[in-house]
Amino acid sequence: MEDIKAYIETGILELYVLGDVTPNERLQVEEMAQKHPAVKAELDEIERSMELYARENAINPPDSLRNRVLGSTLTNFGDDNNFTAAPHREENNSYETGEDVITLPARKENSFYKYAFAASLALLIASTIALVNVYNKLQQSNGQLVAMQLQNQQFASKVNLMDRELSIFHDPSFKLLKLQGTAKTPASAVTIAFSRAKKKVMIDMGNVKLPQNDKDHQYQLWAMVGGKPVDLGVFDASADSTHMKEMKSIALADAFAVTLEPRGGSVNPTMDQMVVLGKF
Template sequence: MEDIRAYIETGILELYVLGDVTPDEKLQVEEMAKKHPAVKAELDEIGRSLELYARENAVEPSEALRDRVMGSILTNLADDNNFPEKPQHVNHKVVELTARKESNFYKYAFAASLALLVASTIALVNTYSRLKNSNDQLVAMQLQNQHFSNRVNLMDRELTIFRDPSFKLLKLQGTAKTPASVVTLAFSPAKQKVIIDMGNVKLPENDKDHQYQLWALVGGKPVDLGVFDAKTDSTDMKEMKSIALADAFAVTLEPKGGSVNPTMDQMVVLGKF
């Protein structure tokens, strides 16, 4: 197999396709192509490459040159009389010239360079493809690690809240407007913290012009605790505004940024201790 590869890399196949080989070399290439599929495949590939190169670099002849050639063909082929009569034989002294011995060095060097260029291009494309695949895998692994890290941090926060006796868990149930809605929050009067478990929020997803607003009911009066968005892919623990006392909590749907007072007919969940 190494001999076949070495034979291919000599550049003889490129010269064969270009028609720049001796009759013996032509016969040798054809015999090798019959015996070895690798040689036949390489010949086909070189032929396709040269055909593509010729097609992409073809030069359209000018109109003047085309008219001149066609006129010459039609003139000479239409009437044999246009050709000059066969000249009388004149006995000239013939001096035999010594034929210049051609060197195959440059044509083989060119063919070898062409083969090297094709091989280098293929190797470069393959290397780029492998590098891109490796980079895509690295980015995917980084995203996966970041997601895993975020999930671990979230679980740590949840455990901290569940193990802290100062926090009380409260599940706000849906109203007649949205009976299937649920919001779970943790409230610590001692630390004056209110935290919403966004991973367990079940609310219709709000549009870009509206947000949900959390209210604490203190002595029958609503106190603004901030706004949030209901996202189906959210898993975070969202800390709201601080408050020390609350008799109940409610959520309403308000214009983006929140309202000074709750819109009562837009209340979606309510819960009290």
């Protein structure tokens, strides 16, 4: 059922009603309508809505346009009543009888059909203008619908991310540790969440208090294991980041520290660039 709903929300049914689909897409829509009553019902509803919209928003052509179309049509067709056939002689009989043969005037055509054609043409132009307006508004609505769907997807992704981050604080296997600033940067602080069971280390980027690094440097997180530093990855102290950042996995750690290193990180920590430190 979710697939049918998603198919309907793609906008293909509206394009089918407008005739703006490929032959393959037309066959696909017709097969879906035959197989799924929901698609058939939606298709019928779109057709009724567009017919009602066209009726309510029909635009009568201005008098000047109608007069111009009628005048142009009559000029192109011409009026046969203005011309009369010139008399001529029958070559075979005139010399034999000595009499002139006069041709009868041509039958006058009924002008009703010319006016009817001109009126039909004017109505066709007005209907085309109305249909173009409906199509443009439908395209605009489809664009707005796609934008809203994209916003909803982005919002849903953010909500899911926040739910996952919130679950970290509710997971008893995670322990929070606040790394305090060193003498180099006493006001600095970094909060991490560490789970030995899951071998995960997360940095709470929303609570990072570090001087913003430049483009040539990055902060690097280290774990102290048996007195030896272990690289856990690099990060930037960006004021725009508010999420939990997952670092490299580790199962055991006696302490954690952060140093300022060249961009990309170092093999060994630069001890005189240590900015925060914390022990369990």
